[in-house]
């Protein structure tokens with residue numbers, strides 16, 4: 236197929252690398268000429284340009300820009316598409332994106348590959364980034380079945396686990412397991428940096444090992460992405476942050492009151508519950 240990718244960064248570049256290796260022709264558009272040249276040199280695209288005219292013979296187009304420019308990008312793109320072209324996006328938030336884009340283009344299905352790294356830009360693009368990871372599609376009552384089927388046909392060879400959900404259900408679910416962890420992990424780093432004794436802080440930094448690496452990883456990622464998650468999934472994120480604060484207050488109470496029985500019971504429950512999120 237002729238596949239278009241608009242936004243040649245971590246996700247767009249990684250999709251390009253894999254889709255080309257599965258025999259598709261991949262055409263890329265990015266904002267900067269330099270990015271286009273790097274995408275060609277890295278083998279992420281057959282050709283790339285800063286002009287959306289390159290999208291004119293595509294069968295499927297993946298919008299891989301930051302969330303904040305997706306709607307404007309689609310508005311600019313539409314004059315170059317043939318009416319059969321299927322449009323999809325990779326945005327980390329789906330309610331807002333689907334509400335904004337579905338009225339603009341009938342053959343649109345929202346998508347979210349649940350894969351990434353802490354890096355961004357075309358240099359961060361990786362082969363096989365999506366292998367074994369969930370890929371959520373968010374068709375609504377008005378999404379043509381053919382649009383969903385064609386996107387599935389393109390992404391299935393990347394060895395992803397395909398899920399379908401309503402856009403707003405997706406946003407509530409990812410608030411718990413993706414957006415809340417970013418805020419919690421960032422707060423952990425901020426709290427540790429609050430140590431006022433420089434000797435203790437330096438010692439803590441020297442002693443930090445795998446536990447800190449695991450719990451701080453998502454809080455040390457791309458700040459722009461964190462702000463996008465918060466601003467475009469505000470309601471679900473605020474709700475999850477309030478619930479988290481309640482859980483933290485409960486922990487404080489147990490420790491202050493030396494209620495080790497209640498603490499142990501809670502930790503036994505979380506030990507078992509964690510596995511249900513990592514099946």
Ligand code: NAP
Pocket residue numbers: 241242243244245246247264265266267268270271299300301302304308325326327328347348349350351352354355356357359460463
């Ligand atoms: P990224 O590495 O920063 O890539 C985005 C790319 O879009 C940039 O390299 C930029 O290229 C290009 N771009 C920016 N504005 C543009 C415009 N107006 N027109 C065309 N291209 C433009 O970000 P990313 O991590 O790949 O994220 C892209 C999308 O994937 C976001 O919507 C995000 O929500 C979603 N997502 C991210 C992750 C993750 O973990 N990172 C996971 C799943 C989904 P130039 O250099 O040309 O400006």
